[in-house]
Amino acid sequence: GLRELASKYETGIHIHLQETIYQKLYGLRTWNKTPLQHLKDLDFLGPDVVCGHGVWVTDEDIETMASHKVSLCHNASSNLRLKSGIAPVNYFLDKGLRIALGSDEAGLNDDKDMVQEMRLALNVHRVPGVEKIPPTAHQIFQMATVNGAYASSFGDRVGVLKVGKRADVVLMNLENIENPYLNPEVSIVDAVVHRGRSVDIDTVIVEGEVIMKGRKLTQIDEEILYKEVEGMMSRSPTEDELNRRDLAEKLAPYAANFLEGAVPSSDQTHYYYNARD
Structure with missing residues (x-):
């Protein structure tokens, strides 16, 4: 089966998981358990599995993903646009899950701007309550770089600027980010995540080859x-x-x-974005 082939050829597995409440309800009605728990019973889960979305996972599902070292790809803008909900990223982080940042598919984020996708992921999880600790800009940046590399099975080759890795580099013009003023004490990562946009990217280098310079593509x-x-x-x-x-x-x-009637009504909140059970 798929699990055996992925293990044999070391390809990794990417699977959409409980993106919508309907997928979760299908599992409960069909197997009397969530799809994630069904995958667990099939011995499908492992460190080479990346689950896309995970919006409607239960507390038990999160514990299961953590114990099996499953990674998760968070697609904030897609989940909002498709009315899927909001993944409980704060709880994923609490359990030590490796989270990558994605856009699901280019057409589901009209501006195709992964820099602004970082900002959306940063802000959408800032839930009320002083005791609630939201993701930091550095954590979000890690999701978009290092964790994204591992989630796509390229973690041994890309994701960081380091001797021995491929020279994949993005150079940004900080003029818009720094103007009219940027406190020198603010880290560059905070500045980029909070203020950056794709239009600030000046040069892109892939494996040492310049494919965009001065915002002009060099090969197309x-x-x-x-x-x-x-x-x-x-x-x-x-x-x-x-x-x-x-x-x-x-x-x-x-x-x-x-x-x-599949989506349960709630007298606790005006909006219903995910559920713990």
Whole structure:
């Protein structure tokens, strides 16, 4: 099976896990347990497994992921856009889980800005209460770099600037970040996570090769590329695409009826983003 193949070829495993409450409820109805606990019973979990999302995990699920050294990929903007919820990242950190930062898929974050994705992940977990300790900018930066490298099975090659690693480097122009004023006592990581944007990235080096300099790609003519993309995307939909769109519209009311009432109402909060059990 998949578990055996991944172990044999050392590929690692990435799996979407309990992104929505419906996936969690499916597990409870089908196996009388969450999908994560079902994977545990299948001896599927291990340090080479990366679970995407993990929004609707229980306390038991978090303990299980920690004991099996499972990593998790947090996709903050995607989870918000798709109305999936908010992953309990603070609890993941409390249990020592390795968390990577992702965007799920480029089209689910319209600005395609991983720098601002860091800021969103930083701010969305700042829950009320002085006793609640939110993630720090340094932790978020680690999620986007070192942890991301390990989650994608490249941890031995990239993720940090170190002798023996590949020379993957991003150079940022600090003009917008430092203006009008940046206290010298503020660390550069705090400044980048709190103020940075993708437009501040000036140069990108991949394995020692400069692929962007002065915000200009060195190997691709962007103007020609964008014209090609525009031409492809502005064409009329094919008959097959129209049929699939029509089918989706016809199925939508039935799906809504099937899922109606699945999300439990709560008299404790106005919004319902995740659950502990």
